[in-house]
Structure formats: structure tokens, C-alpha cells
Amino acid sequence: MKRLNRDTVTAVLLLLFCGLLFQQTFFVRKVPFSIMGSEVWPRVVLSALFILLLIYLFKSLITPPKDIIEKRPLKVWLDMYRNPLLCFGMFFLFLISLPYFGMLISGILFVFITQTLIGSRDKRSLILHAIVSVGAVGGMWAIFRFGLGVVMPAGSLF
Amino acid sequence: MFENIYTAFGNVFTLYTLMLMAIGVLCGLVAGSIPGFTITMAVVLTLPFTFGMSPIEGLSTMLGVYVGGLTGGMFSSAIIGIPGTPSAISTTFDSFPMARKGRPGLALGLGLWASFIGGILSAIVLVFLAPTLAKIGLEFGPWDYFMLVCFALTIAASLSEGDLIKGLISGVFGLVIAAVGEDAINGAERLTFGIENLGSGFDFLPVLIGLFAFSQLLTDMSDSEAAKKPMTSKAQKVIRMEHIESIRLCFKHWGTMIRSSSIGLFIGLLPAAGSSISNILAYDQEKKASKHPEKFGTGVPEGIIASEASNNATAGGALITMMALGIPGDAVTAVMLGALTIHNIAPSPTFISTQPTLAYAIMIAYFLANFMTLFFTSASLRLFLLVTRIPLYILGVVILLYCAIGVFTLNNSTSDIWTLLIFGVLGFIMVRNGFPLTPMVLGVVLGPLAEINLSRAIATSDDLTLFFTRPWALFFFVMAVFSVFFPVYQAARNAQKRWATYYAAAFIACLAVPIILMGGWFRTGLGIAFLVMAVLMFVKRSRAPITTA
Numbered sequence: 001m002k003r004l005n006r007d008t009v010t011a012v013l014l015l016l017f018c019g020l021l022f023q024q025t026f027f028v029r030k031v032p033f034s035i036m037g038s039e040v041w042p043r044v045v046l047s048a049l050f051i052l053l054l055i056y057l058f059k060s061l062i063t064p065p066k067d068i069i070e071k072r073p074l075k076v077w078l079d080m081y082r083n084p085l086l087c088f089g090m091f092f093l094f095l096i097s098l099p100y101f102g103m104l105i106s107g108i109l110f111v112f113i114t115q116t117l118i119g120s121r122d123k124r125s126l127i128l129h130a131i132v133s134v135g136a137v138g139g140m141w142a143i144f145r146f147g148l149g150v151v152m153p154a155g156s157l158f
Numbered sequence: 159m160f161e162n163i164y165t166a167f168g169n170v171f172t173l174y175t176l177m178l179m180a181i182g183v184l185c186g187l188v189a190g191s192i193p194g195f196t197i198t199m200a201v202v203l204t205l206p207f208t209f210g211m212s213p214i215e216g217l218s219t220m221l222g223v224y225v226g227g228l229t230g231g232m233f234s235s236a237i238i239g240i241p242g243t244p245s246a247i248s249t250t251f252d253s254f255p256m257a258r259k260g261r262p263g264l265a266l267g268l269g270l271w272a273s274f275i276g277g278i279l280s281a282i283v284l285v286f287l288a289p290t291l292a293k294i295g296l297e298f299g300p301w302d303y304f305m306l307v308c309f310a311l312t313i314a315a316s317l318s319e320g321d322l323i324k325g326l327i328s329g330v331f332g333l334v335i336a337a338v339g340e341d342a343i344n345g346a347e348r349l350t351f352g353i354e355n356l357g358s359g360f361d362f363l364p365v366l367i368g369l370f371a372f373s374q375l376l377t378d379m380s381d382s383e384a385a386k387k388p389m390t391s392k393a394q395k396v397i398r399m400e401h402i403e404s405i406r407l408c409f410k411h412w413g414t415m416i417r418s419s420s421i422g423l424f425i426g427l428l429p430a431a432g433s434s435i436s437n438i439l440a441y442d443q444e445k446k447a448s449k450h451p452e453k454f455g456t457g458v459p460e461g462i463i464a465s466e467a468s469n470n471a472t473a474g475g476a477l478i479t480m481m482a483l484g485i486p487g488d489a490v491t492a493v494m495l496g497a498l499t500i501h502n503i504a505p506s507p508t509f510i511s512t513q514p515t516l517a518y519a520i521m522i523a524y525f526l527a528n529f530m531t532l533f534f535t536s537a538s539l540r541l542f543l544l545v546t547r548i549p550l551y552i553l554g555v556v557i558l559l560y561c562a563i564g565v566f567t568l569n570n571s572t573s574d575i576w577t578l579l580i581f582g583v584l585g586f587i588m589v590r591n592g593f594p595l596t597p598m599v600l601g602v603v604l605g606p607l608a609e610i611n612l613s614r615a616i617a618t619s620d621d622l623t624l625f626f627t628r629p630w631a632l633f634f635f636v637m638a639v640f641s642v643f644f645p646v647y648q649a650a651r652n653a654q655k656r657w658a659t660y661y662a663a664a665f666i667a668c669l670a671v672p673i674i675l676m677g678g679w680f681r682t683g684l685g686i687a688f689l690v691m692a693v694l695m696f697v698k699r700s701r702a703p704i705t706t707a
Contacts (some may be wrong), residue, residue, distance in 0.1 A: 007591075024350075029346040035613065036343070037344075041608075042337045044612075045337060052323060056323050059323060080380075083380055087376055098572055099572075118382070118555070132552055137556075137559055144567060150567045
């Protein structure tokens with residue numbers, strides 16, 4: 001099969017995930033004297049999900065696909081999803097750095113670097129990104145820290 | 159009752175609450191006006207700030223954002239021709255041509271006054287209908303409540319954009335997510351895969367912000383070139399709103415105002431159906447009812463009035479459903495339900511009787527938010543013109559971080575920020591693959607409610623037929639079945655299939671059965687009237703030739 005229907009692939013993956021979740025319901029602790037066991041509700045909704053996914057799979061097989069997953073060069077694919085991938089990646093790094101740098105510094109770095117990667121990199125833009133990241137993150141951090149009394153994560157390094 | 163109203167007035171009309179509401183309205187107006195930033199996103203981002211507030215202060219602020227956002231959506235519709243929010247899509251059809259003809263002040267003025275009148279009309283209905291509906295809600299047993307949740311999920315799926323089956327999958331997947339962690343009845347852990355952090359399940363707020371704000375921002379920023387450009391390339395001239403002419407036109411087209419507000423209110427009453435649907439429906443109905451439908455889209459006042467009156471009226475309807483039944487009327491009221499839960503208040507049919515001060519305060523705040531929106535619109539218009547000069551990526555990245563800070567404040571836990579990221583990615587993938595997010599959020603909100611009521615129903619009686627034989631349960635079952643088949647009916651109607659002409663008659667006839675079963679002279683009479691109406695419709699349709707809608 002050279003061409004794959006995107007819905008078919010999604011349906012199969014979701015069916016596998018549904019099966020995995022259903023298998024997990026067998027590990028739910030039995031609570032004595034309970035009228036409805038804790039595993040009943042997840043099984044009910046997972047059964048409903050299973051039926052819906054089967055219909056989805058069936059539909060995807062019988063209807064002519066609108067979009068086909070064709071072999072795209074990796075570069076084209078990366079260009080298409082450049083900004084979301086950058087944001088997800090940077091947000092992931094922000095979370096990783098949080099225990100070391102704390103919310104304030106990690107936040108400023110996240111905003112500055114992400115804006116620079118997505119936007120322009122000329123001198124004027126870099127200054128703008130720096131001002132925005134320090135002002136916006138510092139301002140919001142101060143509101144929560146001093147205004148609302150929330151203890152923000154502090155870093156082990158700073 | 160009057161004592162509660164008096165106390166509620168006292169609580170809302172404090173300087174602090176009024177100030178919070180004013181900030182909320184201003185933020186809503188600006189957030190609503192920025193294309194890509196939805197009202198739900200604005201209300202979701204407000205939520206963390208409300209944790210330290212009393213429920214009245216928090217909900218008043220959120221209502222300010224909500225009402226402000228509904229009106230703010232028209233700014234960009236009229237000035238740059240891009241709807242600020244999905245609730246202002248049809249506002250663009252006539253406000254932008256009117257602005258291009260040299261009357262931007264009239265386009266904005268009409269939108270503002272139509273929004274205000276629509277909002278006030280729905281607020282009046284809210285005051286009278288919510289307590290009545292809550293009294294009806296007290297008749298519900300666990301079977302009825304369970305079926306109501308099923309109906310809420312099916313209607314959300316069928317009214318969402320795209321494939322019905324994807325909407326249903328999305329809704330049921332929301333139920334699965336809500337089932338992760340300790341169950342509320344027995345306290346046993348479920349679907350955790352042995353991961354300790356999942357023991358307490360997913361918190362509602364990170365899931366909501368991840369799905370609605372995080373994924374939406376990334377979708378908006380996907381286009382690299384568009385993300386770098388400001389929305390307006392050159393400075394806009396200051397626009398003066400034509401208030402007097404707008405008021406005159408609103409009263410001249412009072413029929414449009416009433417009709418559109420009623421449509422908005424009705425859509426708001428339906429669980430999970432929001433202003434993104436009502437504005438298009440009201441515009442379409444107005445066009446059909448007009449003597450000059452061909453002029454729609456060229457800048458006619460009725461088009462703007464229909465869209466703006468209906469989208470603001472939807473808020474009142476959504477609040478009625480939330481306060482009277484504990485079911486969110488739209489995505490924003492789903493967030494408000496979450497906010498109430500954080501304050502240990504669970505909306506249900508007893509909400510108005512057990513929390514009368516809070517309930518009346520919500521109604522008063524809703525009235526007040528409409529007046530504040532009217533007052534602040536001119537000021538926020540200048541702010542909007544400034545904001546549109548900022549490229550989207552600068553705003554987007556800052557808001558991504560605000561999401562993280564907001565989510566952290568919920569439990570002072572970084573694991574919630576991980577949840578935000580996970581659901582942000584999930585939401586992005588889902589939207590890219592055509593799965594609507596609203597049914598999923600509804601599933602997450604209503605999942606625990608459905609489980610508890612199913613458990614109560616089974617504990618009360620072994621008889622599972624009660625889910626289909628009790629009048630209210632049957633009523634919601636009929637509604638759920640017909641809502642599932644609604645997209646099939648729409649497709650059949652467009653394809654001129656004969657059976658589609660009988661769909662409405664069949665629906666009314668089926669609905670009549672549970673209404674008759676409810677007993678009492680009024681309901682029995684209503685049910686019989688429904689049956690007669692269904693028969694008459696059936697006869698009329700069987701004689702009429704098929705026409706496309």
C-alpha cells in the first residue's frame with residue numbers, strides 16, 4: 001500500500017491506545033462492598049470509545065481519502081511545522097531548566113530565545129525581544145510573587 | 159429573596175470588585191479584538207488570577223472578560239476585516255464593507271449597541287428563567303442527570319465543526335481523561351500506568367489551558383510569515399463612533415434585535431453550543447427573513463445587528479444552563495464551572511437555592527458587565543489599534559509563558575506545567591487532524607458528574623431500563639439521539655432526500671412522548687400540542703415539493 005489514509009492510521013493508533021488503557025483497567029484495586037467497582041466507569045467509556053473508533057476506522061476505509069500521507073522530504077515537513085516545533089521544543093527546554101534557573105530566569109530566557117528564533121534577528125528586533133522578555137515576564141512574575149503571594153519556583157543555580 | 163439580592167448588590171458594588179470587573183472588561187475587549195485570541199482563551203488566562211479572590215470577585219472578573227470579549231470581537235471585524243473571535247465571524251460580512259464605504263464609526267456603533275441590547279435582553283431572561291429552570295432541575299434523578307450529560311456530549315459533538323464521529327470520539331476521550339487517577343467514590347487509582355504523579359488525575363485547569371490556549375496559539379503561529387507581521391501595517395486614524403445614529407438604527411430594526419437575541423439565547427441554553435454558532439445562525443435567519451437578502455454582505459445595518467445581538471445574548475443563555483442545571487452552556491461557562499469547583503462550590507439544580515447570594519451576584523455582575531462594556535469600548539478601541547501594531551509572535555510567546563505561570567499557581571506544582579505541555583501538543587495534533595476540542599473539554603468537565611450519577615443510579619435500583627423509561631431521562635435520550643443524527647439530516651436535506659423533510663416532525667413527535675409521561679395538566683397539554691403539531695407538519699411536508707434549504 002503506497003498511499004495511506006491519514007484517518008486510517010489515526011484510527012489504528014487510537015485503537016491500540018484504547019486497548020492499552022482497557023488492559024490497565026484490570027489492574028484497578030478491588031474495593032470491598034462497593035456497589036459499582038472503580039474499574040466499571042473506565043470500561044464503560046473505553047467500550048464506547050472502542051465502538052466509535054471502529055466506526056471511524058470503517059468510515060476511513062470505505063470513503064475515498066481527502067488527504068493522503070505522501071512521502072514528504074523531512075525539510076518540507078520541518079518547514080511546515082517550524083514554529084510549533086520551535087515553541088514545543090523551547091517550552092520543553094524551559095521546563096527542564098526550571099529546577100536550575102527558576103521561573104524568572106528560565107521564563108525570560110524562554111521568551112527571548114523563542115521570539116528570536118521565530119522572529120527577525122536584526123539588532124533592533126533583538127533589543128525589542130530583550131525588553132519584551134524582561135518587562136513582560138518580570139512584570140507578571142512580580143504580580144504573582146508580590147501581589148498575589150505565590151511562591152514561584154526558585155532555581156538551584158540562581 | 160430580596161435580602162439575598164440586597165446582599166449580592168452589596169458584594170458586587172464594592173470598589174474592589176468594580177475595579178476588577180473594569181479591568182476584566184478592558185482585557186476582554188482587547189483580547190476579543192485580536193484575531194486568533196478567543197474569548198475562552200482570555201477567560202482561561204484570567205482564571206489563575208481569581209484563585210486568591212472570593213467566588214463573587216472571581217466570577218465577576220471572568221464575566222467582565224467574557225462580555226467584553228464578545229463585544230471586542232467586532233473591532234477587527236469592522237476595521238481589518240478579520241473576525242477577532244469566532245463569535246464575530248458574521249459581523250465581518252457587513253461591518254467591514256460598511257467601514258470601507260467610509261462609515262467605520264457607524265459599523266462599530268451598531269455592533270456596540272446591538273451587543274449591549276442583546277446582552278441586556280438575555281440578562282433579563284436570565285433573571286426570570288434561571289430560577290424556574292432550576293426548579294425543574296430538582297425533579298432530576300441520577301438517571302436523568304446521566305442522560306443529560308450524554309445529551310450535552312452528543313450535542314457538543316454534532317454542533318462542532320467537522321466530522322460528527324470525530325466530535326464524539328473527542329467527547330468520549332474527554333471522559334477517559336477525567337477517569338484517570340483516584341475515583342471520587344472508592345478512591346482507587348485508575349489508568350495511571352504506575353506513574354505516581356497521575357495518582358490524583360489531571361487537574362482541570364492545565365488540561366483546559368493546554369487544549370484551548372496553548373494549542374490555539376501554536377496553530378495561529380504556524381504560518382511563519384504571518385506571525386512576523388503586525389495585523390495592521392499602517393497607523394489607523396482615530397475612529398469616532400456614531401452613537402446616536404446607531405441607537406436610532408437599532409430601534410428601527412427592533413424585529414431583527416428581538417429575533418437575533420432569541421436565537422442567541424436559545425443557542426446559549428443548549429449545552430456546549432456557544433456564540434460561534436449563534437452569530438452565523440442569526441445572520442442566516444435574518445438574511446432569509448429580509449425583504450432585500452441580496453444586499454446582505456454589502457454593509458447593511460441588519461447584518462451587524464443580527465450577528466452582534468445574538469452573540470452577546472448567548473452569554474445569558476449559557477449562564478442559565480450553568481446556574482440552573484450545573485451543565486456548561488458553552489466553553490466559557492465550562493471554565494466558570496471549573497472556577498466554582500476550585501472554590502468548593504458545585505453548581506447543580508440546587509445552586510440557586512443553596513448559594514442564592516452568589517447566584518444573584520452572577521446575574522447582577524452580568525448586567526453590570528454589559529454597561530461597563532458600553533462605557534469602555536471607545537477607550538479600548540484606541541488600545542486595540544495599538545495592539546494590532548505588535549506582531550503576533552511577540553504576543554504569542556509571552557502568552558505561552560503566562561499560561562505556564564498561571565497553571566503553576568493552581569497547586570504550586572511544576573507537574574501541572576508538564577500537563578499543560580502534554581495537552582498543548584495533544585490539542586494541536588487533534589485540531590490538525592480535524593478533532594474538535596470543545597466536546598473533549600466538556601467530557602473532562604462532565605466525566606465525574608456522569609460517573610457519580612451512574613453509580614447513584616445503580617445503587618438506587620438494579621433496573622437499567624430506568625435510563626430510558628423515566629420521563630426526563632427519555633426526554634434527554636430523545637434529544638441525544640436526534641442531535642447525533644442532526645449532521646446526517648443536514649447532509650440529507652442538502653441532497654434533497656425525501657426523509658429529511660420529516661426529520662423535524664419526527665423529532666417533535668418523539669419529544670412529545672416523555673413530556674406527556676411527565677404528567678400534570680400543563681405538560682400533558684404541551685405534549686399533546688407537540689403531537690398535533692408533528693402530525694400537521696408531517697401532512698404539510700408530505701404534500702409539499704422538496705426544496706433545498
